[in-house]
Each structure stands twice: as C-alpha cells, then as structure tokens.
Amino acid sequence: MKPLLILILSLSFSLAAFGQAVKNSDEVKIGKQVWMVKNLNVSSFKNGEIIPEAKTEAEWKKATIAQKPAWCYYNDDSNNGSKYGKLYNWYAVNDKRGLAPQGWHIASDSEYSALITYLSGGSKKKDIAPSIKSKAGWEDNGQGTNSSGFTALPGGACNGDGDFGDLGNTAYFWTSTEDQNHTAALFYSVASDDATVWQVINFKSRGFSVRCIKDSL
Secondary structure, eight states: OHHHHHHHHHHHHHHHHTTOOOOGGGEEEETTEEEESSOOOOSBOTTSOBOOBOOSHHHHHHHHHHTOOOEEOGGGOHHHHHHHOOEEOHHHHTOTTOSSOTTEEEOOHHHHHHHHHHHTTTSOOSOOHHHHBOSSOOSTTOOOOOTTSOOBOOEEEEOTTSOEEEETTEEEEEEEEEOTTSSEEEEEEEETTOOOOEEEEEETTSBBBOOEEEOOO
8 A cells, every 4th residue: 555655746746746626615516517716826737847937017118029928916026926826918828838736727608607607697787797706805895795795806917018907996807819810819897996807809919817717527
C-alpha cells in the first residue's frame, strides 16, 4: 500500500504546486451546472507551464501586439488578486495548454446562457444580476442577494493598452467563445447599478476575470 500512498501524495502536491486543486467549498451547483464561486487565480497552465505576468502597461501592450497569453492584477497590485483573482487576456483563455484546472473548463457562451435561463425560470431574461452578485463589495449600493451562490465580484478590467477601470463597479467574465469573424470574443458583464447580465463582444486583448465550470461526468 505504501507505493500507492506515495503516488497519491505526489499527485496532490503536483496539483497544488500548479494552483490547480479546487476545494468543494469553492464550487456551487446551479441547476445541472457546477461553477467555481471564485474568479480564477492561477499563474500556470494545466500542463504546469507559466503564464506570463504583465507587470507594466508596456508588458501588457507587448502581449496584445504579439497576441500572446498574459495576466495581471488590477492596478498591478497583488492585494487585489486575493479578492478578485487575476485578469486574463483571451489569448490565455484560448491557449491549448489549458487555463482551467483539471476537471474544469472556461465557460462558453452557451453555458452562461444556460445559467441565465435556469435562474430566470426558463424565460431567458437577463435581469437576474442580483441573484449572482455578491452581497457586499459593490459601489453605489449595488449589492446582490447572491441567492444562486455564484458570488460575482466587481473585479474591473484592463484594456488593450494596459489601463484599468471599473473595480468595485463591474464584473467582466470571459467566455471561451469567439465571434463569427474570429477577431473578438464574447464575455458577460454585471454592473453595480444594473439588474441585467449583459452579453458583449470585445477585443481579445482586454483583461477580464474568468470563471470555470466543471466538466460533464
């Protein structure tokens, strides 16, 4: 039995080392889906290779021009990472090495649509933002009920030039879905003063939060 124990311990250490382990307390079942309740905060791909951190505007612009994966903390402040997670460009989201932990994947447009449909009782209305927003942390009294347990946090965004905005005001979540022309990608946004969950298309160079959904069994 000892070799098996060693193998299990070794596997656990490997996953933890790459930031890929997910605790049951960090997930929530909503309808038939299981979502992470925190924004992604990994600095390596599923295979262990490092995702480059852009620590300056110049480094973020360089990744934008080269269309390469990158992540940053809001305002380049690691203190924001512990609460809001990292901001990733879509090149990191779409990288073949895998941004999501083992057993998980970046939610697609259709999976976000299914979430909205379930929370709206099948009506597909997108005015369900209060049910996914956290109960605290939003400006202008924009807190939600978080009745779904999704716990959306207003982590803000980074644009293609490396500028930041909307911390405390808006949550932006990349999907894994490109637009039809393959020049941009879809994301969903929730604002403090709005009950609507918006589906939007924007440049892949933007830095947004990422939520993962568990693979189907």
